[in-house]
Amino acid sequence: MTETLFSNLAIFVLSLLVGFEVISKIPSTLHTPMMSGANAIHGVVIAGAIAIAAAANTPAGYILTFIAALFASANVFGGYVVTDRMLRMFTPAAAPPSLTASVPAAIKPGKSS
Amino acid sequence: MTPFAFIVGVFYLAAAVFFVVGLHQMRTPRTARRGNLISAGGMIIAVGATLVYAIALSNSHPLGWIALAAGVILGGGFGIVRSRSVKMTDIPQLVSLFNAVGGGAAAAIAFADFLSRDVSAGLTPTTSVPVVLDVIIGSVSLSGSLIAAGKLQGVIPGQPIQFPGARVLNVVVVLIALGAGAATILLPASWPLLLVVLIASVLFGVLMVLPIGGADAPVVVSLLNAFTGLAVAMAGFVIDNQAMIIAGALVGAAGTILTLQMAKAMNRSVLTIMLGGFGTGDGAEVTPGTSTTANVREVTADDVGLQLAYARHVIIVPGYGLAASQAQHEVAELAKLLTDHGIDVKYAIHPVAGRMPGHMNVLLAEANVPYTQMLQLEEANPAFDTCDVALVVGANDVTNPAARRPGNAVSGMPILDVDHAKSVVVVKRSMSPGYAGIPNELFSLPQTGMLFDDAKKALGDITLSVKQYVTT
Incomplete structure (x- = not known):
């Protein structure tokens, strides 16, 4: 019992450290998609909903399973879909007519967005 | 095993x-x-x-x-x-809603696990402690995030909501949650006690977020994101699931980092934000111009158009006002017109622009602004030195040079060095001070011109004006 707890605690603490390390490298440009993506990751709570479904055998158990499943799936499906929607919009410049570009850039009618 | x-x-x-x-x-x-x-x-x-x-x-x-x-x-x-259907301006509410349901699911799991155990013999602390922590954090995250989402959506007023005795009630609720939690761990376990923990924690979540102003939303959403991550990790302890422990810890770290970064970028401590009641929230623009208007030079959209058409380097500084008037498409149209005519256009984006960390970048990306044009604070500041025109749209405190001096409300706050630009144009409805409540010294600098108008309309007028000067 305590052995499991200890290894779980170790996993928890090390994951926190990995999280700090990885997340602090993410630029502020991407903070919203990153938070939304992290949101999707905590949708893994659906695994917990499955676990309590497997153990449920009372009315209270069924109700809590339903609530947990409802909440967790909204979280996990919605989280990944909305993050992907946001990240799809982040595009690099399509041939930016910068100052180094030659004069015709000014003559070309703007490409419609 | x-x-x-x-x-x-x-x-x-x-x-x-x-x-x-x-x-x-x-x-x-x-x-x-x-x-x-x-x-x-x-x-x-x-x-x-x-x-x-x-x-x-x-x-x-x-x-x-x-x-x-x-x-x-x-x-x-x-x-x-x-x-699929959510508007990009409403992303913060949705993220907050997903925080809420994630926390709620974690609390439900702990409760179900507790009920399914044979508690007559008492629980070992290795089980009961994570159960109680999970129920507390998960419930706070559930109700707190729902209130935050309601504030962001405008269903609940964005202004800090306070009532007499709120602090006392807060303390009482926390004591009840912790007391019942301790009793669940120490006494022979019973589910009504755990239910008390749950209800008191839900109530605490509501009381915690109600007094926080709408402008502090980025910090609150980040903090509740961290809470939800921790609740999920606790649920992982309860049912001995390592995937949940790891994922929960990663999210907890992400939320914590963002919370600290946001608080720093707003020049506030997390503690003062959580104590609430200081912020003016969405009401910031309401107060009419009372600050000094003596040295302010007013310009017209046509003046700005002319300036922009003959500039080489332009930096646009979008702020909350731009998002509020949904003018991201208009600003992108103006920028595109300028870039198409060989003018270098960049966006300088402060970390707290918008309603959640990095929100402004998403709004601009939606308006087809390439991410290569979006500069973060550190990249943007050197660029202002060679910038001909800085166009500030709906940003205020984050451009106030007073932040470099000690002794005022924005001292020490990381700002965009807009005053280093050769010429500055500020699009704003009035001279009203921003969130910090002090006049912005940028507005009275000699190189600054003020265009008093709604962001959306002003940008449309400027675009029309630029077209006159560049198309022929």
């Missing part, structure tokens, strides 16, 4: 690797989308392994599985439909 459990554990480890690699790929816009898909792959592995293991070992009534399936279909359906 049975061989079966070992194999499931290996799958969880693989899922954790996918999560970390996925997050790691989010460090550049180029690889970010792939990162999210990798993370989704990890999710499929973790959920798949859990499902196989649970079905194989289950001795439950089919009703449990029916309840699960019903919840997944309804919840998943809602999540997908809502995510």
Whole structure:
């Protein structure tokens, strides 16, 4: 019992450290998609909903399973879909007519967005 | 450990690797989308392994599985439909809503696990402590995030809501939650006590977020994101699921980092934000111009158009006002017109612009602004030195040069060095001070021109004017 707890605690603490390390490298440009993506990751709570479904055998158990499943799936499906929607919009410049570009850039009618 | 459990554990480890690699790929816009898909792959592995293991070992009534399936279909359906239809300006509410349901699910899991155990002999602290922590954090996250989402959506007033005795009530509620929690751990376990913990924690979540102003939303959403992550990790302890512990810890770290960064960028401590009541929230623009207007030079849209048409380097500084008047498409149109005529246009984006960390970047990306034009604070500041025109739209405190001096409300706040530009144009409705409540010294500098108008209308007028000067 305590052995499991200890290894779980170790996993928890090390994951926190990995999280700090990885997340602090993410630029502020991407903070919203990153938070939304992290949101999707905590949708893994659906695994917990499955676990309590497997153990449920009372009315209270069924109700809590339903609530947990409802909440967790909204979280996990919605989280990944909305993050992907946001990240799809982040595009690099399509041939930016910068100052180094030659004069015709000014003559070309703007490409419609 | 049975061989079966070992194999499931290996799958969880693989899922954790996918999560970390996925997050790691989010460090550049180029690889970010792939990162999210990798993370989704990890999710499929973790959920798949859990499902196989649970079905194989289950001795439950089919009703449990029916309840699960019903919840997944309804919840998943809602999540997908809502995510596809949500407007980009409403992303913060949706993120907050997902925080709420994640926390709620974690609390429900702990409660269900508690009920399914034989508690007559008492629980060991190794079980009861995570159960209580999970119920407390998960419930606070559930109700707090719902209130935050309501404030962001405008269903609940954005202004800090306070009433006499709120502090006392807060303390009482916390004491009840902690007391009942301690009793659940120390006394022979009983579910009514755990229910008291749950109700008191839900109440605390409401009381915690109500007094926080709408302008502090970025910090609150980040903090509740961290809470939800921790609640999920605690749920992982309760049911001994390593995938949940790892994922929860990663999210907890992400939320914590963002909370600290946001608080720093707003020049506030997390503690003062949580104590609430200081911020003016959405009402900031309401007070009419009372500050000094003596040295202010007013300009017209036509003046600005002329200036921009003959500039070489232009930096646009979008702020909350731009998002509020939904003018991101107008600003992108103006920028595109300028770039098409060989003018270098960049956006300088302060970390707290918008309604959640990095929100402004998403709004601009939606308006087809390439991410290569979006400069973060550190990249933007050197660029102002060579900038001909800085166009400030709806940003205020984050441009106030007074921040470099000690002794005022914005002292020490990281700002954009807009005053280093040769010429500055500020589009704003009035001279009203920003969130910090002090006049912006940028507005009275000799090189600054003020264009008093709504962001959307002003940008449209400027675009028309620029067209006159550049098309022929």
